[in-house]
Amino acid sequence: xxxxxxxxxxxLPGFPQSPSEFDADPRVAFSKVxxxxxxxxxxxAEFEWDxxxxxxxxxxxxxxxxxxxxxxxxxxxxxxxx
Numbered sequence: 001x002x003x004x005x006x007x008x009x010x011x012l013p014g015f016p017q018s019p020s021e022f023d024a025d026p027r028v029a030f031s032k033v034x035x036x037x038x039x040x041x042x043x044x045a046e047f048e049w050d051x052x053x054x055x056x057x058x059x060x061x062x063x064x065x066x067x068x069x070x071x072x073x074x075x076x077x078x079x080x081x082x
Contacts, residue, residue, distance in 0.1 A: 015039060015047070015056050022049075 015025075019037065022028040028039050037049035039056060047056035 015041075017054070019049070019051075 016022055016028060016039075022030075022037055025039075027041065028037055030037050034048075038059075039047045039049070041047065046059040046061070048059055049055075050057050
């Protein structure tokens with residue numbers, strides 16, 4: 001029985017698939033705050049390593065409120081002035 005996994009089953013193609021490979025990949029960093037390995041892909045997408053699943057999981061960020069506006073001046077005040 002073949003135990004090899006396809007790239008979609010084992011992780012993202014081109015990403016290191018073992019913590020022993022992380023030091024050799026400049027896209028990988030370790031967050032001491034979160035105690036997790038992080039990877040930033042060429043397109044700017046971010047992933048974190050899930051050791052239990054042994055895969056890279058996309059990081060879904062929260063867009064700050066101010067990013068919904070094109071200019072800081074267009075952002076409504078948090079406390080309306082009297």
